[in-house]
Amino acid sequence: MAMVLRCDIGAAVHLFHAYGYPGLAPEGRRPFLEQLVELVDYHKDVLPAENAMILRSVLRAGRSLKTLDFIEGYPSNLLIEEFSTFYLARIAVFKHSSHVFDMEDNIRDLLLKSPLTSNGQPVTNFRFADSMHEPGIQLSDVVVGVLGKMHSYFTHTERDEVAEDRTALNEVSLENTVLLRDLISRSHEANIGFLNHVANAHDLDKLNLFLRFLDGIYA
Structure with a gap:
């Protein structure tokens, strides 16, 4: 689908914004998918014929679903509310490393608001610092x-x-x-x-x- 959307980024952005992606309203489900099918039909030459056919079939099948779980029921036009998840992922994946993050007050406050623990022990392997003093x-x-x-x-x-x-x-x-x-x-x-x-x-x-x-x- 990415190849199709890239054929006209402006039109793709307008379509997604018009329907509040990633927070579609239930009534927008069918027309949103129908317009995606139209895009696939219009730009199908950028995909192998079989891939275009499969993608079109999947989008059309989605029109009969009762809900699109991952793009309904969320705030309209809000992709990411805040970025603390990315910081938490680094801390969790590399739990034996020491992490030095560039100072972001809102991220720091979110992490300190609910102190992190691992197996009941406080997680202290990270700190925030002023990049001016951290090569x-x-x-x-x-x-x-x-x-x-x-x-x-x-x-x-x-x-x-x-x-x-x-x-x-x-x-x-x-x-x-x-x-x-x-x-x-x-x-x-x-x-x-x-x-x-x-x-x-x-x-x-x-x-x-x-x-x-x-x-x-x-x-």
Whole structure:
């Protein structure tokens, strides 16, 4: 579905906003799905024929459901209310690590409001700090910024253009690309939990094309 929606981002945003996604009203269920089917029909050439047919059938079948559990009954047009879950996930997954978070007053207050425990013991392996005094946070901001721009580039760039850009890299850019690739690979080898991203198969294919992982597969 992502490939279809990307064909006209503006129209997709307007459609989702018009129906209050991800908080559809029950009466909006059927017309919302019907318009998604229309989008699939209009942009079906971007998908393999069988995939387009299956996607269309799934969307049409959804019209007869009594509820769309994951996109009904929630506040309209509110994707994320707050981000404490992302902080909690890092603390829980890496419970034996020490976490230093950039100061976010609202996140800190939420976490301190209900003290965290593990097996009945207080969780104290995290703290919030001013990034001005934490080189580690400053460095992580740079790395996250690079990775974010990289994924945005693959999202908005056609595969043929990615291939052309890769071929056109100069010596310094090519070296930086190899360094980034190796950093990602080593991170994955050290702990698979270090990599946390959401991307579809088409974008991962473009990422592999550009970074050229040695095993041909993005970690």
